[in-house]
Amino acid sequence: MIxxxxxxxxxxxxxxPRRSGALSELIAMQAxxxxxxxxxxxxxxxxxxxxLAHLPAGRGGRAVVLGSGLLLDIPLKALAAHFDEVVLVDILHMPSVRRICRGYAGLRLVGMDVTGLLEQVLAGGLRPDAEIPPLPGRLRELAAxxxxxxxxxxxxxxxxxxxxxxxxxPGWNDAExxxxxxxxxxxxxxxxxxxxHWLIVADLQRRYFVRGRLEESEDALFGQTLPEIRERWEWPVAPPGELPGGRHVIHVVGLAAGGG
Ligand SMILES: C[S@@+](CC[C@H](N)C(=O)[O-])C[C@H]1O[C@@H](n2cnc3c(N)ncnc32)[C@H](O)[C@@H]1O
Known part of the structure; x- marks a missing residue:
C-alpha cells in the first residue's frame, strides 16, 4: 500500500490521468x-x-493498439517486426512501458482518453439529457x-x-x-x-464468488454485444486468496474480429 x-x-x-483515477488503476493493475x-x-x-492470429496478410503499414496499458498482453516484438509503425494508445503510458518502448524503432506512444468524455465529466459539464461529445478526431483518424x-x-x-x-x-440516476x-x-x-482490419478482446461478464459459490454475474458491456464472438475464455482476475472474505472474481473474455 505504501x-x-x-x-x-x-x-x-x-x-x-491523475484526477480521473486512471493512474491509481494502472498502479493497482501493475501490483x-x-x-x-x-x-x-x-x-x-x-x-x-x-x-497474432488475426494479423493482416501483408507486412508493413501501421498497427494501432488501443488500451496498450502495461503491455502485459501485447506481443510487441512480433507487431514491431510485422508493421512499419505501431501506435500504442492509452490514457497514460507508465515509465516501465516507456522504458520497454525505447528498445524499438517504429513505435509511437499516444496518450489519449479514447472516450473523449473524461475532461467534460471531471469539469461537471456532462448532463444526462445532453448529446455526448463525439469521439476524438485524432482517434478516428488513427483508426481510419x-x-x-x-x-x-x-x-x-x-x-x-x-x-x-x-x-x-447531481442529476445522474442509475438508468442514465x-x-x-x-x-x-x-x-x-x-x-x-x-x-x-480489427480485433477486439474484451471482458463480457464478471462473475463474483464467495467461498467457491457464484454469488453474482454482471454484464461487463452494459447490454451491448460484440459483433461476432469467435472465442471465449475465463480470466481469474482475482483468484482465490487475492481478496478478503473468501471472495474471488472471474471475467469471461470474448474475442471478435473482422475486416479484409
Ligand atoms: C485491463 S487494461 C488493458 C491491459 C493492456 N492491454 C496490457 O497489455 O497491459 C485497460 C487499459 O485501458 C486503459 N484505459 C481505461 N480507460 C481509458 C480511456 N478512457 N482512454 C484510454 N485508455 C483507457 C487503462 O489505462 C488500462 O491501461
Missing part, C-alpha cells in the same frame, strides 16, 4: 499483475495469440488509416471512470448512468467495426 502511494506521487502523469502472475498467464497468452486496429482488454474499462465520477454528481455506459461501449465497438 509502495503504491509512493508510486502515485512519483509517477509522471498529467492532470487527466495485481505481479501477485497474480500465474493466474493471469493463460489470459495473457490467449490475448497475445489472438492478436490503420492497417490493423486492436482493442486490447479495454472495452469494459471505458465506462468505469466516467461513471464513477458521474455517480457522485447505465445508458451512458452502453453508449460508450457501443461507440467503441462501432469505431472498431468501421476499421479495415
Amino acid at each position: 509502495a503504491e502511494a509512493l508510486r502515485y506521487l512519483l509517477t509522471p502523469a498529467g492532470r487527466l 495485481r499483475a505481479r501477485r497474480c502472475a500465474d493466474a493471469w498467464a493463460e489470459h495473457r497468452q490467449n490475448t497475445q495469440a489472438a492478436i 488509416t490503420a492497417d490493423y486496429v486492436i482493442s486490447a482488454n479495454l472495452l469494459s474499462q471505458l465506462p468505469l471512470l466516467p461513471l464513477r465520477h458521474l455517480a457522485r454528481q 448512468l447505465a445508458r451512458l455506459g452502453a453508449d460508450i461501449v457501443a461507440r467503441h465497438i462501432g469505431l472498431l467495426a468501421s476499421c479495415r
